[in-house]
Amino acid sequence: MSLIDKETQSRIDQWLTAEYDEDTVAKVQALVDAHEETELLDSFYKELEFGTGGLRGIMGVGSNRMNKYTIGKATQGLANYLKKQFPGQQVKVAVSYDSRNNSQAFGKLVADVFAGSGIQVFLFKELRPTPMLSFAVRHFGCQGGVMLTASHNPKEYNGFKAYWNDGGQLVAPHDENVIAEVNAIASVKDIRLEGNEANITWVDSDFDAIYIDANKGLSIHPEAVQAQKDLKVVFSPIHGTGITVVPKILETWGFTNVHVVEEQARPDGNFPTVVYPNPEEEEAMSIAMKTGQRLDADVVMATDPDADRVGLAVKNNKGEFQLLNGNQIGSLLTYYVLSSKKAKGELKDNDFIVKTIVTTNLIADIGASFGVKSYETLTGFKFIGEIITALQGKENYLVGGEESYGFLTGDLVRDKDAVNSCAFIAEMAAYFKNQGKTLFEVLLDLYAQYGFYQEKLISLTKKGKAGADEIKQMMVDLRANAPQELGGVAVKEIRDYENQIAVDLATGNTEKINLPKSDVLQFITVDGDVISARPSGTEPKIKFYCSVRELLKDAAAYETVAVSLEDKVKRMMADIVKD
Numbered sequence: 001m002s003l004i005d006k007e008t009q010s011r012i013d014q015w016l017t018a019e020y021d022e023d024t025v026a027k028v029q030a031l032v033d034a035h036e037e038t039e040l041l042d043s044f045y046k047e048l049e050f051g052t053g054g055l056r057g058i059m060g061v062g063s064n065r066m067n068k069y070t071i072g073k074a075t076q077g078l079a080n081y082l083k084k085q086f087p088g089q090q091v092k093v094a095v096s097y098d099s100r101n102n103s104q105a106f107g108k109l110v111a112d113v114f115a116g117s118g119i120q121v122f123l124f125k126e127l128r129p130t131p132m133l134s135f136a137v138r139h140f141g142c143q144g145g146v147m148l149t150a151s152h153n154p155k156e157y158n159g160f161k162a163y164w165n166d167g168g169q170l171v172a173p174h175d176e177n178v179i180a181e182v183n184a185i186a187s188v189k190d191i192r193l194e195g196n197e198a199n200i201t202w203v204d205s206d207f208d209a210i211y212i213d214a215n216k217g218l219s220i221h222p223e224a225v226q227a228q229k230d231l232k233v234v235f236s237p238i239h240g241t242g243i244t245v246v247p248k249i250l251e252t253w254g255f256t257n258v259h260v261v262e263e264q265a266r267p268d269g270n271f272p273t274v275v276y277p278n279p280e281e282e283e284a285m286s287i288a289m290k291t292g293q294r295l296d297a298d299v300v301m302a303t304d305p306d307a308d309r310v311g312l313a314v315k316n317n318k319g320e321f322q323l324l325n326g327n328q329i330g331s332l333l334t335y336y337v338l339s340s341k342k343a344k345g346e347l348k349d350n351d352f353i354v355k356t357i358v359t360t361n362l363i364a365d366i367g368a369s370f371g372v373k374s375y376e377t378l379t380g381f382k383f384i385g386e387i388i389t390a391l392q393g394k395e396n397y398l399v400g401g402e403e404s405y406g407f408l409t410g411d412l413v414r415d416k417d418a419v420n421s422c423a424f425i426a427e428m429a430a431y432f433k434n435q436g437k438t439l440f441e442v443l444l445d446l447y448a449q450y451g452f453y454q455e456k457l458i459s460l461t462k463k464g465k466a467g468a469d470e471i472k473q474m475m476v477d478l479r480a481n482a483p484q485e486l487g488g489v490a491v492k493e494i495r496d497y498e499n500q501i502a503v504d505l506a507t508g509n510t511e512k513i514n515l516p517k518s519d520v521l522q523f524i525t526v527d528g529d530v531i532s533a534r535p536s537g538t539e540p541k542i543k544f545y546c547s548v549r550e551l552l553k554d555a556a557a558y559e560t561v562a563v564s565l566e567d568k569v570k571r572m573m574a575d576i577v578k579d
Contacts, residue, residue: 301425347370
């Protein structure tokens with residue numbers, strides 16, 4: 001029995017017509033002749049859709065793959081929508097790309113489609129980070145933008161991040177409206193692949209200084225950097241765009257002792273020294289950490305290919321380098337910014353911070369202790385950017401982030417910014433070193449003050465259509481048979497973000513969740529533990545997040561409490577994660 005349904009077959013047949021170039025047709029025909037039904041199904045069973053990070057997928061032929069036609073169609077749909085939304089205006093867009101295979105060619109393809117549609121394009125001449133694209137959209141007064149990147153995904157992936165005129169990624173209703181425009185394109189002939197060079201303006205390396213100088217103006221303690229300018233910093237771009245501006249921004253801020261990890265300095269879409277170019281992974285950070293150990297560095301940092309995420313390793317109380325997770329990095333940055341501004345008398349009544357629903361509550365606790373309002377959003381930094389834009393001119397954004405290593409200090413951009421974060425992490429390390437403390441010691445101080453938060457993330461990868469169906473069924477089963485206890489601890493509340501309702505299991509009372517719909521379930525125990533289940537919007541994964549908390553009397557009890565909390569996390573996760 002064939003795996004190919006009627007709708008999928010129709011897409012395959014379309015891609016075998018003369019609308020598509022000879023090379024594409026030949027590749028599709030080869031799959032058909034070889035009876036590669038699983039590959040054909042995965043490649044054609046749907047159209048690529050915008051998720052939390054835009055369009056993202058494996059490169060190759062097919063409607064569910066990243067290629068000149070799916071990218072061209074997405075670009076044309078966005079172009080058509082922009083022209084409808086800004087009638088009578090000269091529509092402008094910015095376009096950049098990372099170090100991935102085909103990213104530069106895809107970037108030029110996107111620029112050509114926009115330019116051929118009568119849109120003025122600011123195209124980066126060389127690869128540059130995602131946050132610089134967000135900055136460029138606002139700097140050039142653009143109505144939109146596109147970044148070609150698959151962030152931290154494996155090398156076979158690429159992606160298309162679409163941006164609005166505020167420099168943030170597309171959110172509702174624009175994301176759905178763009179998809180409608182994309183779906184309205186009936187033929188490849190409707191895609192203006194021919195381009196128009198007269199409508200393309202090249203953005204060269206002179207733009208780096210504009211972005212870096214704007215960030216330099218956000219520095220809180222330049223005197224601490226000056227006092228600790230020889231702070232020993234190890235940095236790795238993991239073969240990505242970070243190499244183009246992170247060393248420059250650290251130098252501009254005044255750091256004179258920065259060591260780039262040579263083995264990972266050259267941009268390379270094959271990411272030859274790592275399995276995944278993701279600073280969340282210990283393996284991806286291992287070379288940088290060894291370099292840091294050898295050089296006796298103060299901090300070790302690494303950015304992902306498009307430099308919007310940053311990983312951090314610091315010396316623990318045994319003098320060994322220890323990776324910090326995204327929750328810990330975000331908590332440190334939040335504390336640094338708020339405590340520094342309070343000490344300088346710069347906190348305002350309308351200041352605010354932002355975190356996502358799966359990010360540690362320690363960040364909100366820190367905000368509350370300084371009297372700073374904390375907002376919570378769905379997962380995806382685009383929602384943080386949306387809040388910053390919505391409150392612009394009314395409230396003052398200071399810092400925000402998410403557990404997946406994405407942070408932003410100041411509101412120069414509307415996306416997570418690892419370049420900005422590297423500078424602030426280095427400044428933070430210098431500031432506390434000036435006070436005789438390491439970042440690890442500051443973290444222990446936070447745990448002693450606010451409670452020891454321990455978090456863990458488990459990701460299950462389920463590839464292809466079968467995997468997508470399995471993930472969907474896992475969420476159906478969790479809703480139908482919600483756990484009443486986890487790790488021996490009773491569940492007090494279930495929060496269903498898809499149905500926008502929170503249920504108190506003891507009383508049966510319900511409360512509406514005032515956030516957009518999202519396929520996320522959260523289970524909150526009587527101890528205040530939070531366990532979340534969420535299919536990824538950008539990868540073929542389902543993710544389970546666990547956060548537990550216990551009081552920490554003093555730093556000396558850290559290891560004992562850490563073991564206790566880790567054991568609790570394992571018990572709770574065992575009750576909900578079924579592979």
